[in-house]
Every structure is written in C-alpha cells, then in structure tokens.
Amino acid sequence: MTSDLPARMLRLLSLLQTRREWSGTELAERLGVTTRTVRRDIDRLRELGYPVEGTTGHAGGYRLASGTAMPPLLLDDEEATATAVALRTAAGHLTGMEETSLRALAKLEQVLPGRLRTRVTALQQTTAAIDWGTRGPRVDAELLATVAVACRDHETLTFDYTTRHGTAAPRRVEPHHLVSSGGLWYLLAHDTGKDAWRIYRLDRISRPSPTRHRFAPRPVPGDDPAAYVAAKIVTAPARHRAVVTVHAPAETVRRRTGALPDRVHPLDENSCTVDCSDDYLPGIARTLAALDADYTLDADPQVIAYLRHAAERLQHATTAPGTRPGHHTPPT
Structure with missing residues (x-):
C-alpha cells in the first residue's frame, strides 16, 4: 500500500500518463488503496491543474485529458533517456521541428539527474547519423503528429493523396500503424471506400483531417504491421525497374x-x-x-x-x- 501522500500522488499521475483510461478499481488495486481514496486523490490532482476527466461506463473511470496548459510529465530513467535521444534525432530529420526539438531538449536536460545527463551526453557525443540528402523527403512534423494521434485514438481520417503517377484523389481511411523505412514514413490503413488495406507514403498526404468518428481496430494481416508494409513495398511496382x-x-x-x-x-x-x-x-x-x-x-x-x-x-x-x-x- 502506498501510504505516503506525495509518493502516492506521483504514482497516480504516472499511471494516468501510461494509459488512455483507467477504471477507479484498477487504480485502487495498483495503489493499494480504496476507490474512495482514489477519488480524493483525483480531486487533489485537479486542484493542482491536471485535467483529469471522469468517464462513464459500467464502473466509471478516469483519464488525463488535454488542458489549456501542458502539465509536468513523469518519466522514468529509460523514458527520459529515450526522449532526449529522440528529440536530438527529430531536430535533424523532421521539417519545422529543428528549433522546437532543441528547445524541448534543453528543458529536459536542465532537469535531468546527473547520472542521466551523463548517459545522454555520452550517447550524443558518440553517435552520429548519416544524412543521404535527397534520398527521401523530410516529414512534416504536424502531419506526422496528426496521423499518429488518429492511429492511437482509432479515429477515421480523411486526406488528399497523390500517387506516384502524380494524380491526386481524396481518401477516407481507418489508420492503424505508422511504419518508417529507408528515410520514408508509411501509413498502414484500411481504406473504407475500397474496403481493403492500403499503404500510403506520408510525404504524398496533404490536408489530413480527423473526422471524430471512432472505429474498432481490425486485425492487421499477418499480425505484424512492419513485416506487412515491407512485403508490400517490395512487391509494389516502382517507377524505374x-x-x-x-x-x-x-x-x-x-x-x-x-x-x-x-x-x-x-x-x-x-x-x-x-x-x-x-x-x-x-x-x-x-x-x-x-x-x-x-x-x-x-x-x-x-x-x-x-x-x-x-x-x-x-x-x-x-x-x-x-x-x-x-x-x-x-x-x-
């Protein structure tokens, strides 16, 4: 049982950040307290400015919603190290994200414990990425984020798509997974109009628009999105044989x-x-x-x-x- 109030509050906040929704019973079991205590702790988080919403359903539950300001995040050692490395990588590979990635990295490094700061510094000083220039188009960060959120929330997405032949047409899809390969990003989705699985290159997607329509995720063919996309990329006709x-x-x-x-x-x-x-x-x-x-x-x-x-x-x-x-x- 987590009896220390500050420690329990931090643990509760960490749990809310790891999943989209928790039931009160699940949180009580994780924290070793009663559901009544969970409700009181949720109220304390709300007083501190964390936008915790109550959800309806059989037992009711809680989720950490988006608010007017970004609340502090709790990261364990591995998550903090991975985030720092990812921000450094994003600074050189996502269009429009160079400056914002470096600002976020500076804020993160400022609060990192000494042991983690040393680890992150070692990774940055001893690793390098090769930029092949025009090998693949750089991904627009806003587009990538929009598609990623739609995948996560199982929300139907519409967009305009330009084929390799230069023709453009609207698409309405159920987005499932993002896959990166060879400097390119691909969206694996189920096209509702064609009732078939399709793979879309993100650099050919424009005007993505979430529809607020949720769908039940379908099983991906072969149960491995990356393997499925890789196989389709190989068999897909290329412009030059x-x-x-x-x-x-x-x-x-x-x-x-x-x-x-x-x-x-x-x-x-x-x-x-x-x-x-x-x-x-x-x-x-x-x-x-x-x-x-x-x-x-x-x-x-x-x-x-x-x-x-x-x-x-x-x-x-x-x-x-x-x-x-x-x-x-x-x-x-």
Whole structure:
C-alpha cells in the first residue's frame, strides 16, 4: 500500500500518463488503496491543474485529458533517456521541428539527474547519423503528429493523396500503424471506400483531417504491421525497374546493400538476383555501386540512360587533366 501522500500522488499521475483510461478499481488495486481514496486523490490532482476527466461506463473511470496548459510529465530513467535521444534525432530529420526539438531538449536536460545527463551526453557525443540528402523527403512534423494521434485514438481520417503517377484523389481511411523505412514514413490503413488495406507514403498526404468518428481496430494481416508494409513495398511496382544478376553470395549482397531480404534471391551458393527497382534513379545507382561485384543488368531504358550518363561523368572526373578533350596542359 502506498501510504505516503506525495509518493502516492506521483504514482497516480504516472499511471494516468501510461494509459488512455483507467477504471477507479484498477487504480485502487495498483495503489493499494480504496476507490474512495482514489477519488480524493483525483480531486487533489485537479486542484493542482491536471485535467483529469471522469468517464462513464459500467464502473466509471478516469483519464488525463488535454488542458489549456501542458502539465509536468513523469518519466522514468529509460523514458527520459529515450526522449532526449529522440528529440536530438527529430531536430535533424523532421521539417519545422529543428528549433522546437532543441528547445524541448534543453528543458529536459536542465532537469535531468546527473547520472542521466551523463548517459545522454555520452550517447550524443558518440553517435552520429548519416544524412543521404535527397534520398527521401523530410516529414512534416504536424502531419506526422496528426496521423499518429488518429492511429492511437482509432479515429477515421480523411486526406488528399497523390500517387506516384502524380494524380491526386481524396481518401477516407481507418489508420492503424505508422511504419518508417529507408528515410520514408508509411501509413498502414484500411481504406473504407475500397474496403481493403492500403499503404500510403506520408510525404504524398496533404490536408489530413480527423473526422471524430471512432472505429474498432481490425486485425492487421499477418499480425505484424512492419513485416506487412515491407512485403508490400517490395512487391509494389516502382517507377524505374532494375534487376541485376550478381556474382556474389546472397548473404554477402544483403550485407553490402542493406536490401530487404525479399529483394535478394539466391541462384546458387555464389550468385543471386537483386531487385533494385526504385522511384528514384540515384537510389538505383547507389545500390549497384554497393554490390562491389560483377553483375549483369536488366533495366528500363531510362535507367540505362541515367547510368550511362553517370558513368560518363565519372570517367570525365577521373581522366587525367591533360588527356581530357579540349583541355591543354599549360607549359612549365
């Protein structure tokens, strides 16, 4: 039983922050007190400015609602460390979040205990992220937050979606999961109009609008959202087709390229095929360069043309200055 009032209040607040809704009985069992004591403690939190709402139902319950101001959050050691690292990462990867992420990080680091501040500082000083520039579009933070909340609250969402062919159309979906891969964010949702599961790239979504209509979540095919999205990304038609036969073991190629397992198919112990198809021509070139082995290429004409042009630029860049066409070595 948590008899110390301040400790019990902190424990109650922490519980309210971990779940959307608690029944009074559940909170009483967690705190080792009566439901009457829980009601009194809830009233104390309200007096302190925490917007705790009562919910209706068989036994009634409580939830921490949004208020006019952000109340203090309680984080354990691992949560505080993860939040600090995530804020540092967001500062470099979410459009419009650089300054706000750093401000939030500064506030968090100011109140971190010494042991955690040392841990966070070590993580920041000894880790780095590689920015591949134009490999994938940066995600708008407001859009990401809107979709994430709709997923969490099981709220039907409408938005305009632009396909890879450039056509746009309205969508009405039941959002289930967000999945990130290769610098891109994907929404796994059930399209109510088509009555089918669909995957949407977040950078192609515009004007997202929650409808306030709640839905009962459906079981995701295969019970693994990330695996389902990965499989569909592999089989989805890309704008530019490119398949190579590589004279190297499949496992070696997977390690070198970081390709999804379903894109690499072994032919024998010393060769395999790799599907390098992509919407982005430089991405295909990067995968081919990472092979570091002999290969034959079967690709669309625009892929061949791009690679030939890239090879010409590379050859020009590596040719000795005195042997370049139109170049004359100055006399000594």
